[in-house]
Amino acid sequence: AQRVTQPEKLLSVFKGAPVELKCNYSYSGSPELFWYVQYSRQRLQLLLRHISRESIKGFTADLNKGETSFHLKKPFAQEEDSAMYYCALRGGNYGGSQGNLIFGKGTKLSVKP
Amino acid sequence: KAGVTQTPRYLIKTRGQQVTLSCSPISGHRSVSWYQQTPGQGLQFLFEYFSETQRNKGNFPGRFSGRQFSNSRSEMNVSTLELGDSALYLCASSPLPWETQYFGPGTRLLVL
Numbered sequence: 001a002q003r004v005t006q007p008e009k010l011l012s013v014f015k016g017a018p019v020e021l022k023c024n025y026s027y028s029g030s031p032e033l034f035w036y037v038q039y040s041r042q043r044l045q046l047l048l049r050h051i052s053r054e055s056i057k058g059f060t061a062d063l064n065k066g067e068t069s070f071h072l073k074k075p076f077a078q079e080e081d082s083a084m085y086y087c088a089l090r091g092g093n094y095g096g097s098q099g100n101l102i103f104g105k106g107t108k109l110s111v112k113p
Numbered sequence: 114k115a116g117v118t119q120t121p122r123y124l125i126k127t128r129g130q131q132v133t134l135s136c137s138p139i140s141g142h143r144s145v146s147w148y149q150q151t152p153g154q155g156l157q158f159l160f161e162y163f164s165e166t167q168r169n170k171g172n173f174p175g176r177f178s179g180r181q182f183s184n185s186r187s188e189m190n191v192s193t194l195e196l197g198d199s200a201l202y203l204c205a206s207s208p209l210p211w212e213t214q215y216f217g218p219g220t221r222l223l224v225l
Contacts, residue, residue, distance in 0.1 A: 044216040103156035
């Protein structure tokens with residue numbers, strides 16, 4: 001079964017501390033992994049996707065197929081990073097994939113001053 | 114480009130009624146997906162439409178239905194509303210089904 005697990009409901013860190021939001025997935029094929037973020041009173045927006053290998057707002061995430069993980073990391077947290085973070089999976093290959101995303105339950109990141 | 118728009122933004126209905134929610138995708142996007150977000154279950158996939166065809170459907174009862182029009186706008190309908198249908202309904206659009214999805218602000222439905 002396809003599943004995304006985010007083990008932490010809430011993660012609280014101080015400004016300037018490193019952050020790691022955990023995401024583990026279950027999928028038998030080659031998934032595409034994403035991180036979405038939802039700031040207070042804003043819509044859900046894409047933070048990054050594993051195939052682009054970009055660093056957005058200082059966040060990075062590496063797909064580890066052996067551990068089936070896609071953890072989100074940032075070396076120095078900022079107060080404006082406080083938000084709800086969702087890890088998501090999409091299965092299949094381009095052109096033949098199912099477009100729908102399978103989301104984890106989300107982790108609320110709180111960065112304290 | 115304007116983002117994904119959803120109407121109405123808020124709705125209050127009573128049990129047994131039906132409701133129709135609307136989604137206008139980003140211009141040029143031909144794929145629309147719908148998700149239900151609740152505190153208990155999180156974000157769950159409802160349907161995916163592409164070129165007016167339902168391409169994929171989530172694990173929801175038949176009371177939940179949808180359609181897509183030739184201009185890529187989409188509607189979803191929930192009949193015989195139940196209290197448990199209270200949720201935020203999100204629409205997302207993408208140029209093609211396997212490309213990045215962009216989300217709308219959602220329609221918050223409250224069933225009394």
